[in-house]
Amino acid sequence: MNRIYFAGLLILFSFSGWCQVAGENILKAGVWKGAVEISPGRNFAIALEKLGNKNGNRYFFHSIDQNSYNFAIRKVEQAGDSLRLRIGSINADMVISVNDTAAVGFFIQRSMRFPLVLKRSDQPLNKPRRPQEPAYPLPYVEEEVTIENQKEGISLAGTITYPRKARNKTAILLIPGSGPSDRDQSIFGHKNFLVLADQLTRSGYVVLRMDDRGTGYSTGNYATATIKDFAVDAQICLYYLQNRKEVNTSRVGVLGHSLGADIAQYLAARSSNLNFVILMAGSAETLSQTILRQTEAIYQQKGASPEAIALNSEILKTVFSSIQESSGREAAVEKLTNALEPLNEKLKAIGEEQQALIETKYPVTARSFSNLLSDVMRFDLFYDPKTSISKIRQPVLILQGEKDIQVLPDNADAILQSLPAQKPASTRLVKYPSLNHLFQTCTTCTVSEYQELEETIAPVVIGEIKNWIKAIHK
Incomplete structure (x- = not known):
């Protein structure tokens, strides 16, 4: 990625006077294409789009490499020649310094900052067709x-x-x-x-x-x-x-x-x-029953063997029973860790191809199910x-x-x-x-x-x- 530096970038985060932008701002309407630098030599294509009409401006973030488009940006703040745009749908921010043709700054997500560069482009975005999504201005x-x-x-x-x-x-x-x-x-x-x-x-x-x-x-x-x-x-x-x-x-x-x-x-x-x-x-x-039946249907559709599907269900049932029979997360982890040992032998026996089809890699551990082991999930799983x-x-x-x-x-x-x-x-x-x-x-x-x-x-x-x-x- 060719890096572009503005003098304003050095003070990009020193502004204390960010203010919400309701109308026009320094970003020209149109498509701004570029990339986020995830690591040296590894870039992630994105775009920023500003649509302007008599009813005001609208802003959208596009994740080109993920083929995901039209994430509405509903909070835009300005300080000098810099903008901070909040992409609420993905809990991320873009902080950029802007001139007529380019913008440079950072993409911020989960407290991590990645450099980004955008250039104003006349080339349309190759969005997947979503004909039912409304176009602005709206009739309501x-x-x-x-x-x-x-x-x-x-x-x-x-x-x-x-x-x-x-x-x-x-x-x-x-x-x-x-x-x-x-x-x-x-x-x-x-x-x-x-x-x-x-x-x-x-x-x-x-x-x-x-x-x-x-x-x-x-x-x-x-x-x-x-x-x-x-x-x-x-x-x-x-x-x-x-x-x-x-x-x-x-x-x-x-x-x-x-x-x-x-x-x-x-x-x-x-x-x-x-x-x-x-x-x-x-x-x-119950949600636990839905998860069991859902995975059976999905893995059968993917072509997993009956033995692999049955093993996945056995593992899930073991997870659920460990949660249900334990007083809290720590006790559930300990119980599940012991219960998974014999199941890992079965998992190893079905081979890597079947493991991939049931999305369970050997060896499976209690940590693999951390999203289900929280005390909060206890209600949802068995309600x-x-x-x-x-x-x-x-x-x-x-x-x-x-x-x-x-x-x-x-x-x-x-x-x-x-x-x-x-x-x-x-x-x-x-x-x-x-x-x-x-x-x-x-x-x-x-x-x-x-x-x-x-x-x-x-x-x-x-x-x-x-x-x-x-x-x-x-």
Whole structure:
């Protein structure tokens, strides 16, 4: 990478007067391509894009080498000839000094700084086609919001969208799935909730979508939160919606996808100010059961042998039982370490090819499952959603792709069966024969195919959601 140095770079971090930029700034509109220097001789291609129009400026970060594009930059600060841009979706910052044709500075993530150089380019970005993502300017109002969870001292950042001059509208809160998720539910190169929010808002609804706590522009710690904690955050967001002048307080609902559907179920069973519930790829089994069945389906699809799949399940069951039968993390680690010794002999015997197919390298240790061994995961792994589903009194729309290999399709039937016998007549289950976990029309229906598909969400699903909400409020 050819390095370019500005005199201003030497004082790049000495500014104390960073101020939020609302309008025009020193960065010219257009595409700025370049690279982050990960290590000497090893560069990572990125781009920064500024879109300007009469409604203001918008900024996007693009990770070219990862084929991941359109990460919204919602915080831009300026000091002199320098900018600090916060990329909330990936918890990173760019700090750059700028002139008319180039920018130089640092990419900062997890307290690590990497040099970067960008040059203004006339060449378009070779983005994967995502025809359902909205183009600016939008035909409705898009507003950045911050909602306080005062009890825990957490600020939840998000976006609310609503029709212009909206009054007395139905409102929907979107709850994303597992893993730290931004408000757009950016996953596998798609932005599912951005597309959903856009389509629903164009149809006259108010839509609120939030960054998970500890993710994006929200504060707090994702890693220490359980389904119960996320349900509390969602409840606070519902209160916020009901106090918006654009919203009909008796028509506020929630839509959850995957683990977000489990959170929605937990919330619905305990909330008196929730009017309807939409569950997309929701579960009626514990997370530990979902992980077991999900891995069996995925590894079978990848071509792993029955012996390797059975061994993977045996290892996972050993992990879960070690957690369940221990009083805390340290005790679980000790118990699991001893239990894995005989299983490692089996793992060695299946060979490296099968190990790769089940994503478990010999020797497997307790450390390999550190993400499951936290005390926080103890609740989520063994919480039974049916205990909440049986208490849901609101109308429920259950949506399920029959090609889903992450939350297997029979969960949808189990959700319907677990609802109270006297459920509202508008409660409905819809299955889609050719849709995957993200509700895309799939061909191979593998997880790896998600990113290859242009479709973010099948239009028939969006249509079903809109029609059902309209029907229950006639």
